[in-house]
Amino acid sequence: EIVMTQSPATLSVSPGERATLSCRASQSVNSNLAWYQQKPGQAPRLLIYGASTRATGIPAGFSGGGSGTEFTLTISSLQSEDLAVYYCQQYNNWPRTFGQGTKVEI
Amino acid sequence: QVQLVESGGGLVKPGGSLRLSCEASGFTFSDYYMSWIRQAPGKGLEWISQISSSNSYTNYAESVKGRFTIFRDNAKNLLYLQMNSLRAEDTAVYYCASDSYGFDYWGQGTLVTVSS
Numbered sequence: 001e002i003v004m005t006q007s008p009a010t011l012s013v014s015p016g017e018r019a020t021l022s023c024r025a026s027q028s029v030n031s032n033l034a035w036y037q038q039k040p041g042q043a044p045r046l047l048i049y050g051a052s053t054r055a056t057g058i059p060a061g062f063s064g065g066g067s068g069t070e071f072t073l074t075i076s077s078l079q080s081e082d083l084a085v086y087y088c089q090q091y092n093n094w095p096r097t098f099g100q101g102t103k104v105e106i
Numbered sequence: 107q108v109q110l111v112e113s114g115g116g117l118v119k120p121g122g123s124l125r126l127s128c129e130a131s132g133f134t135f136s137d138y139y140m141s142w143i144r145q146a147p148g149k150g151l152e153w154i155s156q157i158s159s160s161n162s163y164t165n166y167a168e169s170v171k172g173r174f175t176i177f178r179d180n181a182k183n184l185l186y187l188q189m190n191s192l193r194a195e196d197t198a199v200y201y202c203a204s205d206s207y208g209f210d211y212w213g214q215g216t217l218v219t220v221s222s
Contacts, residue, residue, distance in 0.1 A: 034208030038151075042214075043215055044151065044209070046210050048208075049207040049208040089153075095168070096153040098150055098153070099150075100150050101151075
């Protein structure tokens, strides 16, 4: 099983600042990596797939990068509505596995 | 618009059974692989099962293999998860999701509580 490790566990950022979240895979997942945003009390929402492609309706302020085992999610200018837990997930191997999440605090 | 609505959750005793449903609308359900993902209270996300678009292929996490069965009715746009031999550690919100490059669309979830 591929283990996905996210860092940091919690990220405190001021409004308007840039936030960078990291995700590391225990073995290569190529570019088969997705990012999700989960706001309190809501279902997760797909932000990024293919490591760097924004999903439908996702604003340009969200960007993904990386390949192989190292990935990043960048929020260019943090807004209050970006308060959430962010998860990475690999879909290169079975079983599909998620990181433990990064909580973004404003 | 795309909508996925889960139902069937509730309180069940250890060793009991439950069947979850997921009604899909707003997209061509029969074209999509579908998955179930769960989230224990205060915890992260765990993928548990996937089914192919034509019902011919299924895959399960080790934690549920042999106890849970995923199936679908494309004529009714319905996805199911039959859960048997439930354990306390199966307590979670269960989400259905369309499955292509990542999990594109998610339902709102249904809570399953396994407790005596």
